[in-house]
Amino acid sequence: MMTDVAEQSGSLARNDDRADTGPTAAATARTGTGDSAAAERIVEIRERIDEIDRTIIALWQERAALSQEVGATRLASGGTRLVLSREREILERFRQALGADGTQLALLLLRAGRGPL
Numbered sequence: 001m002m003t004d005v006a007e008q009s010g011s012l013a014r015n016d017d018r019a020d021t022g023p024t025a026a027a028t029a030r031t032g033t034g035d036s037a038a039a040e041r042i043v044e045i046r047e048r049i050d051e052i053d054r055t056i057i058a059l060w061q062e063r064a065a066l067s068q069e070v071g072a073t074r075l076a077s078g079g080t081r082l083v084l085s086r087e088r089e090i091l092e093r094f095r096q097a098l099g100a101d102g103t104q105l106a107l108l109l110l111r112a113g114r115g116p117l
């Protein structure tokens with residue numbers, strides 16, 4: 001059956017009973033490929049990526065809250081705001097595991113816990 005718009009205009013291409021010749025432009029744009037097997041796998045992998053991202057965000061927020069609690073506890077007890085030796089340990093841990101990007105990540109993690117210096 002033709003669409004209303006096509007019926008009204010009479011000049012638009014029929015959009016209804018053409019053969020299914022493959023993925024739509026929208027599906028291709030969404031996954032970045034017109035190959036349906038690859039697209040299916042990409043959709044599957046993206047589900048896991050989204051799950052991982054949710055976990056990273058939750059852990060990021062939990063870590064920042066814990067770090068802020070340590071800071072508040074220490075300040076309230078007359079201690080220092082920061083403990084640089086501990087920060088160095090953390091930077092080294094991330095650098096060893098992830099290289100230079102790990103150092104950058106650790107700097108962001110530390111900042112999330114205590115705010116910019």
Ligand SMILES: C=C(O[C@@H]1C=C(C(=O)O)C=C[C@H]1O)C(=O)O
Nearest residue numbers: 067070071082083086087110113
């Ligand atoms: C959370 C702490 O306080 C600060 C924040 C740190 C962190 O976010 O890991 C590490 C050292 C401190 O400068 C701590 O001392 O453990």
